[in-house]
Structure formats: structure tokens, C-alpha cells
Amino acid sequence: MVRARSAVLATVAVLGCLALSTPASAVTARPAAATALPVVDMEAVVLAAQIDPRRADNTHTPGATDSVLAVERALQARNLLDAKWVDGYFGTTTVAAYAAYQRSLGYSGLAANGLPGTSSLTALGQGRYTVTHTIGPGAKVTRDGHTVNTRTQAMLTEAERLLGLHLTLSQGSYNPGGDPSSAGTHDGGGVVDVSVTGMSAATRTAVAKALRQVGFAAWVRNPDQGDWPWHIHAAAISDTDLSTQAQNQTGDYYLGFNGLANHGADDGPKVPIQTWEDYQRTH
Known part of the structure; x- marks a missing residue:
């Protein structure tokens, strides 16, 4: 028993000496947790x-x-x-x-x-x-002979489903140098004019409402407002291809304006404002 106890004490002493003689640089430190990026x-x-x-x-x-x-x-x-x-x-x-x-x-x-x-x-x-939450306009496609992008196309298709009728475009997107009365809003993506030929006043309002529901800033335009015929002007909120003028319109829409140079009050149907992505998350 005495010999066994002496052997144990000797082993402890040796280990202690080894620990004291080990340089600090040889001790492997536990890596610090990486800081999460915003x-x-x-x-x-x-x-x-x-x-x-x-x-x-x-x-x-x-x-x-x-x-x-x-x-x-x-x-x-x-x-x-x-x-x-x-x-x-x-x-x-x-x-x-x-x-x-x-x-x-x-x-x-x-x-x-x-x-x-x-x-x-x-x-x-x-x-x-x-x-x-990345977003993008998608590829360019043709609709009614006009150019739009796939995000805008999907929004229009859903608005048609809500309305139960086909929407015909009178002007599309990516149309620089087009109708001068559009003031550059159609130069980029996400902006369309919808023909209202044959529509009653009630139907025009219903179309503007459906377009707003799926994420457009949309208004019924009439000849008294500018040098244009009756139509519905719609700009897809958060389309990253929006021209500067169209960006301004979508910003004005959120702030309760009509998207025109006169900065008048919004005269369209009142619905909760949301983007296409917001709409998709709830439908």
C-alpha cells in the first residue's frame, strides 16, 4: 500500500512539472464565436x-x-x-x-x-x-404587343383573375421616347397603361382597385388631367427597373398623392397599400 501510494504521488508530481513547463503558446484556445453580420x-x-x-x-x-x-x-x-x-x-x-x-x-x-x-x-x-427577401423584375416578355417584365406580367394576370376579365394594354414598359405625355414613367420597367375602351365608370374603378390590390400604384386617368385619352395608369411598386419618374409616382402613392405633377390628393379607390410580394405572402 505504501509503495502504491508513493507511485501515485510520483506520477502526479511528474504531470505537474510537465504542465508547468508547457509554454503558453502551445495551449490551444477555443476559437471565439464569429460575430453575426447585420x-x-x-x-x-x-x-x-x-x-x-x-x-x-x-x-x-x-x-x-x-x-x-x-x-x-x-x-x-x-x-x-x-x-x-x-x-x-x-x-x-x-x-x-x-x-x-x-x-x-x-x-x-x-x-x-x-x-x-x-x-x-x-x-x-x-x-x-x-x-x-431579394426581389427582381425578371425577364422581358411581350403582352398585347407591348414589352413588360415577368413580375409585371404575373401581377396583371392575378388582377385579371380577381376581376374575371382580360386587361388589354395600350402602352407597356421599357418604352423610352414613347408617348411624351407619360413624362418618362414608361422608360423603365413595371409601368403600363390599361385600355378602358368599352368599360363603364364602375368597371374602370374596379380595375384600378384590383391593380392596387396586387401591388400597383394605379389611377384612372381622364383627358381633363392631361393630353391623353381615358386609361388606367399603373406602376408596379418596388420594381427595381422603375424609371426615376415612376419611382416618384410610387413614392407619392404611399404618401396619399395622385402621381401627377400637380401633387394632388389620391383620387383612386382606397385599398391597403402593399407590394406584389406582400400580396403573395397572404394569398
């Missing part, structure tokens, strides 16, 4: 980029502040946005900075319109944030 909600950022520049104050778009801040910090890090504008408000200065970033990637035209697209938003966020 998450940027693309839907929220794109919506803010349409609404915020049209506000008379600097009120933030609900649900977008944290995402906008992450984007603005990334723009500031690239010396494209002064620190005083990093405030969670995607106003005209941030739109201009984002457009400059898009141009720095080699984009031009609609791809450098200041509305974040999936590719540019993801590239800007490398190592800074991750992107969720």
Missing part, C-alpha cells in the same frame, strides 16, 4: 428608396431603418456617402450615392437608377451584411 431586407430598402425621397420631412419608412443604415454605412465605407447622411433615411442623397456605386460596378441606364438590385446590393454588403 441582415439587410431588400424589400424594405427598395421601398424606402421610393418613398423617402418624396417625403417633406425625414420620417423613416417603417421597418426599413436598420437595413437602410447597413447600406448607408457600406456606402460611407466606400467614400460615396458622407457620415451625416448615414441616418436610416434613404433620401435623394443616398439614392445618388447608391447610383454612383452602381456606376462604379460598370452598370448604366436602368441598372444605375439608384434602386438597389440584388447583384449590387449583395456586392456592396460583402463582409458587412447579408441580404434577405
